[in-house]
Amino acid sequence: MTLMQNAITAAPLLSVQGLTKRYGARIGCMGVGFDLYPGEVLGIVGESGSGKSTLLSCLAGHQRPDEGRILFDGADVLAFSEAERRRLLRGDWAYVHQNPRDGLRMGVSAGGNVGERLMAVGARNYAAIRETATDWLGRVEIAADRIDDRPSAFSGGMQQRLQIARNLVTGPRLVFMDEPTGGLDVSVQARLLDLLRGLVRDLGLSVVIVTHDLAVVRLLADRLMVMKSGRVVECGLTDQVLDDPQHAYTQLLVSSVLQV
Amino acid sequence: MIEIRNLSKSFTLHNQGGVAIPVMAGAHLRVAGGECVGLVGRSGAGKSTLMRMVYGNYLAEAGSIRIGEVDVVTAEPRQILALRRAVLGHVSQFLRVVPRVPTLEVVAEPLLRLGTPAPEARARAAELLARLNIPERLWRLSPTTFSGGEQQRVNIARGFAHDYPALLLDEPTASLDAQNREVVLRLIEEAKARGAAILGIFHDEGARDRVCDRLVDVTGFTPGLAA
Numbered sequence: 001m002t003l004m005q006n007a008i009t010a011a012p013l014l015s016v017q018g019l020t021k022r023y024g025a026r027i028g029c030m031g032v033g034f035d036l037y038p039g040e041v042l043g044i045v046g047e048s049g050s051g052k053s054t055l056l057s058c059l060a061g062h063q064r065p066d067e068g069r070i071l072f073d074g075a076d077v078l079a080f081s082e083a084e085r086r087r088l089l090r091g092d093w094a095y096v097h098q099n100p101r102d103g104l105r106m107g108v109s110a111g112g113n114v115g116e117r118l119m120a121v122g123a124r125n126y127a128a129i130r131e132t133a134t135d136w137l138g139r140v141e142i143a144a145d146r147i148d149d150r151p152s153a154f155s156g157g158m159q160q161r162l163q164i165a166r167n168l169v170t171g172p173r174l175v176f177m178d179e180p181t182g183g184l185d186v187s188v189q190a191r192l193l194d195l196l197r198g199l200v201r202d203l204g205l206s207v208v209i210v211t212h213d214l215a216v217v218r219l220l221a222d223r224l225m226v227m228k229s230g231r232v233v234e235c236g237l238t239d240q241v242l243d244d245p246q247h248a249y250t251q252l253l254v255s256s257v258l259q260v
Numbered sequence: 261m262i263e264i265r266n267l268s269k270s271f272t273l274h275n276q277g278g279v280a281i282p283v284m285a286g287a288h289l290r291v292a293g294g295e296c297v298g299l300v301g302r303s304g305a306g307k308s309t310l311m312r313m314v315y316g317n318y319l320a321e322a323g324s325i326r327i328g329e330v331d332v333v334t335a336e337p338r339q340i341l342a343l344r345r346a347v348l349g350h351v352s353q354f355l356r357v358v359p360r361v362p363t364l365e366v367v368a369e370p371l372l373r374l375g376t377p378a379p380e381a382r383a384r385a386a387e388l389l390a391r392l393n394i395p396e397r398l399w400r401l402s403p404t405t406f407s408g409g410e411q412q413r414v415n416i417a418r419g420f421a422h423d424y425p426a427l428l429l430d431e432p433t434a435s436l437d438a439q440n441r442e443v444v445l446r447l448i449e450e451a452k453a454r455g456a457a458i459l460g461i462f463h464d465e466g467a468r469d470r471v472c473d474r475l476v477d478v479t480g481f482t483p484g485l486a487a
Contacts (some may be wrong), residue, residue: 037338190359197358201373219358223337237337239317246319249276255275 009073011204014059014174019068021058028054032068034225034235040198041207043221045214045237045253051230052210053178059208060095060176061085072174083090089122094167098179100159104151104166110137111147113166121170129162136165140195159189163193168199177209181216193219198237203241214257226250261426261457262291265412267323268331269313269480282307287323287481289459293425295470296448296458296473301479307461310478314459315350316340327426328403345373349424351432355403355415361407363389364399367417374422381421392443409435420447429453429460433467447469452479 012035021028029051036042048050058065061077070077072088079087089095096104104113114133115123124130134144135167142154142163151159160180167175178219180196195218202208211217217224217238225235234247245251267287272280284306291297312318314325316332325332330343344350350371358365362479364385371381389399398406403414412435419427428432432448433441441464448471451458462468468475 040338040341187359194358194360218356222341236319237316237340240319240337242320243312244271246272251274 001171003155007253008156010037012036012071013235014208015071017069017071018061019055019058019065019070021054021063021065027051029058029065029227030230032227034232036174036208038206039200039204040223041205041209041221043078043217043224044208044210044223046227047253049139050227052227054177054230055227056176056208059186060093062095062104071235090117091170092173094175094178096160096168096175096177096181098162098198100151100156103163105160106152107150108165109148109150110142110162111152113162114169117166117170118257121203125181132165132169133165136169137162139199140165141191149200149236155188160184160188160192164195164199165190168203172201173206175205177207179211179213180209180228181213182211188215196220214254216240261293261328262289262459263324263326264289264310264314265324265326267310267313267325269309269318270321275372279485280481284313284478284481285483289476291426291457291459293455293457294452295473296452296471297310298468298475299459299461299478300475301477301482304476306483308430310481311430311461313347316344325353326431329448331401341487342384342482345370345479347425348424349419349422350425350447351419351429353414353415354426355411355418355431355433357403359404362400363394363403363414366403366414370422379395384421385417389414391447392417393440401405412436413440415445416447420451423454423456424452427456427458427460429462431461431463433462433464441467459469 002149015038017030017033021031032055034042044052044055059062059070108116111130113135114136115129118129118132134147137144137147140163142158154162165209181192184192193216197203211219222229222237223235224238225234225242226249228249234245234250235243242254245254265288268285270280270282272278285474287310297356299310301307303416309318314332320333323333327348330339333342337480363421363429364382367385367389368381372378402470403411406414416432436444445467448458
């Protein structure tokens with residue numbers, strides 16, 4: 001029962017209110033609000049152009065929203081100075097891109113990719129950095145003897161796992177993921193999902209994950225937000241939204257999935 | 261432990277002309293600790309719908325479902341998640357897992373999520389898998405390739421890994437042979453003996469007669485079907 005008490009009394013790690021982004025007359029996202037609690041995984045689904053990627057990039061600080069508030073651990077992120085914002089992006093926050101090439105430095109070794117982020121938060125001891133990098137490569141199931149290879153020599157699945165190691169090595173509390181399993185073979189996807197689930201559970205990560213894949217959110221997300229035309233049309237427990245969708249668009253989305 | 265009052269639900273199918281189908285009205289029942297209540301009624305009467313509402317994956321329209329101190333009908337998602345982690349277990353008819361995860365981990369996962377140390381969680385998982393006659397050589401494999409009966413037993417082991425104060429069982433003895441059926445019935449009896457409140461659907465009449473203290477006919481809660 002103590003776990004239940006904790007879960008209910010904890011304050012949100014991320015609190016978003018009235019987030020709006022316009023591109024001229026066009027709406028990117030409109031009036032989005034939610035609370036994300038420590039250890040919670042929030043899935044955001046919707047078709048292309050629904051605003052889910054715009055929302056994620058506003059949340060993660062890649063774009064500045066026109067209106068709204070983003071509170072991280074109670075602090076108003078949009079009021080941060082550039083230095084504070086950079087510190088946040090290197091430390092407490094992480095961002096996993098759909099294409100690992102966008103999140104990795106392709107000309108730098110695997111170990112260097114992981115070590116670089118550690119150095120960005122102040123690590124200087126080479127032996128310690130290499131040891132931590134090796135440990136993280138192991139955690140994402142990359143053999144230690146590949147540490148000096150460049151990511152360009154890796155398969156797509158390995159590159160994605162390396163990107164995850166690079167992101168998690170600094171012990172972030174909040175991770176943004178943009179279609180992390182998109183573009184991978186189904187068997188590779190399953191391995192990555194398994195890995196992500198284990199890491200989320202063991203590290204107590206909070207995650208915002210954008211995807212169009214309902215199977216991925218069913219396995220990974222605690223809660224689900226459904227977006228259409230820049231607005232949130234439905235949100236709730238993941239299995240509730242998928243098993244008993246209330247909004248016409250969600251019903252269409254769920255009923256359009258091919259059964260295997 | 262489980263108390264349902266004046267519960268109602270209808271489905272609105274927005275993409276099929278917005279037709280609204282009332283599926284439940286005025287449902288009520290109580291399950292005390294140490295008691296097992298069986299839901300009966302013909303197919304389509306709403307047994308599974310009621311179970312899903314109790315677990316929180318179907319939304320209720322009105323009424324209340326109290327489990328301990330939480331009302332599932334009005335609770336926040338994170339309260340329901342916490343409830344499912346610690347208080348309310350569910351053995352469904354289908355095993356839904358991430359492919360590739362070994363059976364032992366699938367069964368240990370509910371304990372790991374509660375913060376049980378991994379060796380302890382795995383020992384409990386191993387004990388349940390052994391009791392349910394899943395050969396040890398299969399524990400390292402993903403259950404996705406197992407037979408229907410094996411998957412059902414893995415699902416049961418997972419559902420009984422943690423001593424939930426409240427349990428929902430959806431046909432727990434379906435597709436099991438006599439020996440494994442007996443193991444499952446004993447697990448249910450043990451859960452009752454430690455004080456768990458159990459709500460279940462049992463098409464297996466022998467099993468129902470043995471573990472259920474009372475039966476509730478959901479036909480009385482089905483609009484248009486009530487006698």
